[in-house]
Amino acid sequence: MLDRPDAATLLRGMAATLSDDVLPTTSGPAKHAVRVVANLCRILEREFELGASQSEETRAALAELLDRDGTLPELVEELDQRLRGDAATDETFDAKALEVVLDDVERRLQIDRPGYAS
Amino acid sequence: MTQEDVGALSARLSKLLPGNPTVRVTGVASLGAQRRTLFLDLEKDGTTTKAVAQIASQVLDGDNVANEIRLLRAAEGKGVAVPRILAEDVATGTVVSEHVEGESIPRRILRLVEADPELGGRLASDCGTAMAQIHQIPTDEFRDLQDLTDPVRYANEMEKLLDTLTAPHPTFRLGIRWLRRNAIRDLPTPVVVHGDFRLGNFLATERGLSAVLDWELVHLGDPMEDLAWLCLRTWRFGADENEVGGFGSLDALRRAYEKASGVWREDAFAWWTVARTLWWGLGLARQTQVFIEGGATSIVLAASGRRVVELEYDLLKLMQDA
Numbered sequence: 001m002l003d004r005p006d007a008a009t010l011l012r013g014m015a016a017t018l019s020d021d022v023l024p025t026t027s028g029p030a031k032h033a034v035r036v037v038a039n040l041c042r043i044l045e046r047e048f049e050l051g052a053s054q055s056e057e058t059r060a061a062l063a064e065l066l067d068r069d070g071t072l073p074e075l076v077e078e079l080d081q082r083l084r085g086d087a088a089t090d091e092t093f094d095a096k097a098l099e100v101v102l103d104d105v106e107r108r109l110q111i112d113r114p115g116y117a118s
Numbered sequence: 119m120t121q122e123d124v125g126a127l128s129a130r131l132s133k134l135l136p137g138n139p140t141v142r143v144t145g146v147a148s149l150g151a152q153r154r155t156l157f158l159d160l161e162k163d164g165t166t167t168k169a170v171a172q173i174a175s176q177v178l179d180g181d182n183v184a185n186e187i188r189l190l191r192a193a194e195g196k197g198v199a200v201p202r203i204l205a206e207d208v209a210t211g212t213v214v215s216e217h218v219e220g221e222s223i224p225r226r227i228l229r230l231v232e233a234d235p236e237l238g239g240r241l242a243s244d245c246g247t248a249m250a251q252i253h254q255i256p257t258d259e260f261r262d263l264q265d266l267t268d269p270v271r272y273a274n275e276m277e278k279l280l281d282t283l284t285a286p287h288p289t290f291r292l293g294i295r296w297l298r299r300n301a302i303r304d305l306p307t308p309v310v311v312h313g314d315f316r317l318g319n320f321l322a323t324e325r326g327l328s329a330v331l332d333w334e335l336v337h338l339g340d341p342m343e344d345l346a347w348l349c350l351r352t353w354r355f356g357a358d359e360n361e362v363g364g365f366g367s368l369d370a371l372r373r374a375y376e377k378a379s380g381v382w383r384e385d386a387f388a389w390w391t392v393a394r395t396l397w398w399g400l401g402l403a404r405q406t407q408v409f410i411e412g413g414a415t416s417i418v419l420a421a422s423g424r425r426v427v428e429l430e431y432d433l434l435k436l437m438q439d440a
Contacts, residue, residue, distance in 0.1 A: 028146050036421050043424055076286050083291030085277075094295060101289050102434045105427055112424045117431055 174211030220321030242366025244327035246374030399429030
């Protein structure tokens, strides 16, 4: 059992505190750092809410592309291996891989930079 | 920066400068992950002169700073707007130059453009002209610079960089394969390439470009590399409607470049757009790894890790649309 507020709620509050209360009192490099940290809190809030389901979607898509089961890190590693070098050039596989990777990238953007993929 | 840092830095800069003026740090112009830019007042015999110090972090090595200084002087000879160097110290990656009026912070420049839409076109033209002038610097004196003209070799270099990263990056693997398959066939005569000419690395006033800065990535290469880099989505800072740095049109850039005797090659522009998007994605991933491995504590470097995905997206879309 975990205590409340949960991580997403706390991160939302942390981001608001940094932006609303701390930011106006800072200047120069500190101001930049506060902005960056507030943004990271918002990223983590979204990751807490979306991360697990998104990772599973990518894992399933990679399993289908590679025609094998495995954990997400295992499958990403295998795709990376298959795309190494230029010896095994297979444009059909590359095109399919691009679609799977782009879907994953769009999911990650929902966490890291909503609105970027438009 | 703490007060103690400022004191030590002022003393160090004073020793470097001719006449050893009293150095006062009056402000911070920008805070890139790779270098700090500081505004200075140099006080001597009751006179105050404004100056700018650029201090590289350990990410850059001394050779880059030495190259930057040599090139600044050659560029000045070609008519490129650059700040005059007052003092230099390659060992600490420090260059002090005269103060040139203008903004370097991207959002401030974009605000100037918003207030005066004609400025965007002027700025894009100024960039095109400056690039053409840079690309006409005689290469004889710069034969020792790295030559990145060959696209296949460039792709190989990207692969080597990628292999130094501990995390797998399938997007970048796909990018390297694309670069090899679509390698430029008609190679140009190598020219001096600025290497980092983009919004944030030049000064602008309401009149237009006032100085080209940040020459530490200068090398020999394909002129289209510079033009492509300036137009990458990542340097538009959200103002995507303007292809050139978020402030101007590709047409204005191209017309000025050609008017100043530059030769525009569309296929090479497209290839270098993909290549430099990949390169910057790898750069951000590399900064992230430095943080993860404990080589740096800056939260800005850590945050780079969450920007890699933007470059992945840009890269995949460019490949898909090509």
